[in-house]
Amino acid sequence: xxxxxxxxxxxxxxxLPGMAARGPEAPEPVQRSIGHFAALRERLAASRPDVLVxxxxxxxxxxxxxxxxxxxxxxxxxxxxxFPHEEELFGVGRYDAALEGDxxxxxxxxGLTRGIDFSYSDDFTLDHGFTVPLTFLRPEEDLPVVPxxxxxMAPPVATGRxxxxxxxxxxxxxxxxxxxxxxxxIASGHLSNGIGSPRMADFVKQPDxxxxxxxxxxxxQGQTEDxxxxxxxxSLAAVGTGTPGFLDYMFALGAVGGSTxxxxxxxxxxxxxxxxFLAWDAAGAQSAEVSR
Amino acid sequence: xSRYATSRVLYDxxxxxxxAERFRTDPDAVLDGRGLTAEEREAVRTADLRTLLTSxxxxxxxxxxxxxxxxxxxxxxxxxxxGQIQGLxxxxxxx
Numbered sequence: 201x202x203x204x205x206x207x208x209x210x211x212x213x214x215x216l217p218g219m220a221a222r223g224p225e226a227p228e229p230v231q232r233s234i235g236h237f238a239a240l241r242e243r244l245a246a247s248r249p250d251v252l253v254x255x256x257x258x259x260x261x262x263x264x265x266x267x268x269x270x271x272x273x274x275x276x277x278x279x280x281x282x283f284p285h286e287e288e289l290f291g292v293g294r295y296d297a298a299l300e301g302d303x304x305x306x307x308x309x310x311g312l313t314r315g316i317d318f319s320y321s322d323d324f325t326l327d328h329g330f331t332v333p334l335t336f337l338r339p340e341e342d343l344p345v346v347p348x349x350x351x352x353m354a355p356p357v358a359t360g361r362x363x364x365x366x367x368x369x370x371x372x373x374x375x376x377x378x379x380x381x382x383x384x385x386i387a388s389g390h391l392s393n394g395i396g397s398p399r400m401a402d403f404v405k406q407p408d409x410x411x412x413x414x415x416x417x418x419x420x421q422g423q424t425e426d427x428x429x430x431x432x433x434x435s436l437a438a439v440g441t442g443t444p445g446f447l448d449y450m451f452a453l454g455a456v457g458g459s460t461x462x463x464x465x466x467x468x469x470x471x472x473x474x475x476x477f478l479a480w481d482a483a484g485a486q487s488a489e490v491s492r
Numbered sequence: 493x494s495r496y497a498t499s500r501v502l503y504d505x506x507x508x509x510x511x512a513e514r515f516r517t518d519p520d521a522v523l524d525g526r527g528l529t530a531e532e533r534e535a536v537r538t539a540d541l542r543t544l545l546t547s548x549x550x551x552x553x554x555x556x557x558x559x560x561x562x563x564x565x566x567x568x569x570x571x572x573x574x575g576q577i578q579g580l581x582x583x584x585x586x587x
Contacts, residue, residue, distance in 0.1 A: 215565075260553050264503055265496050265587050285507050289559050353552060355586050396555025398545075398577045401570070441551045441582050 202381040204371050206247035208240050209452045209478035212256065212332040212388045214290040220336075229469030236465045236477040237336035243463065243479050244337050249384035251300045252338065252345045253370065254279075255451050256329035256388035257352035257444075261286065269319035270358055271366065272349040274326070275304035279345035281326030295331040300344035303377060307346065310373045316366065318348075333388045350451070352389075352433075352444045360431025363447045364424075367454025385455050389448035391415065391466070393473040394440030402440070408468035411439040415446070416466050416476065424458030449476070456480040495548045495587045497527045501536050502549065502557035512560050541576040550585050 211233070219226040220234045261283050263269060280296040287294070304320075311318050330347055348370070351357055358366075367385075374383050391412045394400045402409070418427050431450055436443040463479035501523065505512045515522045519537045528536065535543040539561055544554055555573070562569045 260503060260550070260556070261507075265499060283507070285509070285556075285560070288509065289556070289564055354550065394551070396551030396553075397582050398574065398580050400551075400555075401574060437582075441585075 202374050202377040202379060202383055203482075204374055204385060204455065205249055205382045205482060206244055206384040207387070207452050207455045207480040208244060208337065208384065209387045209389060209449045209476060210237065210240060210333040210337065211390045211475040211477070212329045213390070213472065213475065214286065214292050214328040214332060215472070216332060217293060217335060218291050227469075227471040229467050229471050232465075233467045233472070233475045233477075234336075236467070236475070239463065239465075240477055240479055241337050243481075244384055244386075247384055247481070248382055249343060250381045251303055251383045252334070252343050252386055253303070253348065253374070253383055254330050254334065254345055254386045254388060255348045255350060255448050256333075257448060258327050258329060258349050259353065261327035262324050263349065263351070263354075265354060268351055268354050269349060270351045271316075272319040272321055273304050273308050274299065274321055274324050274347035274349065275301050275308070276322050276324060277301070279326060279330070279347055281331045282328045283325050286328050290328065292328050292332060293335060295326070295334045295341060297334070297338075297341045298344040300346050302379075303374070303381070303383070304346045306377050307348075307370065307373050310376060311369070314369070316369055324349075329388050333386055337386060350448055352447045353442075355433055355437075357433035357444055357447070359433075360447060360450045361428050363450035364428050364454035364458075367451035368457065370451075371455045385452065387448045387452035387455075389445045390442070391446060391474040391476045392440045393442040393445070395442045395473075397441045399440055403468070403473050404470045407470050408474065409439065411443070412466070412468060412474050416464075419453070419478065420460060420464055422458065422460040424453055427453065449478070452478065452480075494527060494529070494532065498532045498536060498544065498547065499549050499553050499587070501526055501528070502544070502553050506553075506556040506560045516561070541573065542580065545577050545580055545582065548583065548585060548587075551582055
């Protein structure tokens with residue numbers, strides 16, 4: 201039987217790799233974020249995973265309005281990206297690892313038997329939502345990846361409850377995989393942001409807005425039912441048009457049964473949108489605790 | 493108003509450096525046959541960010557398009573971008 205050995209939440213701001221390259225020249229709050237990535241990288245390595253299931257939104261790069269899957273499993277031969285235009289516009293580097301097709305197909309098939317109708321793709325590029333956290337958390341590119349694309353940008357979007365339940369279901373399906381695999385789940389998302397909107401620079405004047413404060417408190421205090429009840433695309437978009445990226449953190453919360461994290465760091469400052477880093481050492485055991 | 497047709501042009505220009513260069517030098521050639529109304533075509537041709545955002549283009553699609561036309565990120569770019577859309581609120585984004 202396989203098991204989930206680590207669940208992580210990490211941001212994917214495409215300016216972070218460039219900032220990391222500046223080392224001590226980078227603004228202090230950004231250096232803190234880079235440091236938190238390093239801490240999560242160590243936790244991930246210490247959990248000795250065989251496979252990384254990475255859950256992220258796409259940013260109108262792989263998927264557009266002509267074909268917008270709500271939840272989609274990637275099962276190509278390689279997990280690689282980002283897009284050339286992302287390299288050109290943001291200077292983000294490439295990531296290229298094997299893809300664990302056996303686990304991808306297992307999730308797809310098992311999902312269908314229990315009413316979870318994932319889309320799938322055999323031909324895609326991972327955008328910075330995937331490649332930025334992977335670059336920080338597993339730069340060795342030596343572990344096979346299973347990408348799960350989630351639509352968190354182009355409404356209509358699934359509810360927070362749906363993301364939470366999907367996270368719990370993916371853990372159950374992983375545990376039902378017959379091989380003895382150690383699986384880590386990386387949820388790539390973020391706290392409030394409004395990239396491209398008139399409120400894009402709100403964090404400069406208000407680095408830690410009331411939604412970020414309340415949401416982070418709820419995570420630390422295990423107020424998962426409140427988070428589930430209040431988290432929808434609409435409620436998040438009201439805080440900033442990019443904030444629905446938090447839905448992928450709801451997936452992670454579902455994967456750990458709504459338990460409180462073993463590691464939690466938030467960086468809120470006037471130099472960059474807030475970042476949230478979370479880790480749970482193991483999942484699954486608690487998954488029955490949260491009542492409906 | 494076709495949000496899809498409008499957004500599609502912005503998306504295509506964002507992803508393709510050669511198309512972006514053609515758009516800069518001869519926007520009409522890029523916009524022909526795109527199914528845009530006269531108003532949409534004018535808003536895209538002149539990169540009228542206010543009109544595009546007001547008409548329901550997703551802020552992220554708009555931002556990427558503006559980044560591509562600018563050739564990448566800089567603080568003056570960011571300030572200019574925000575200056576152009578200042579005071580607007582983002583409404584319904586469903587296509």
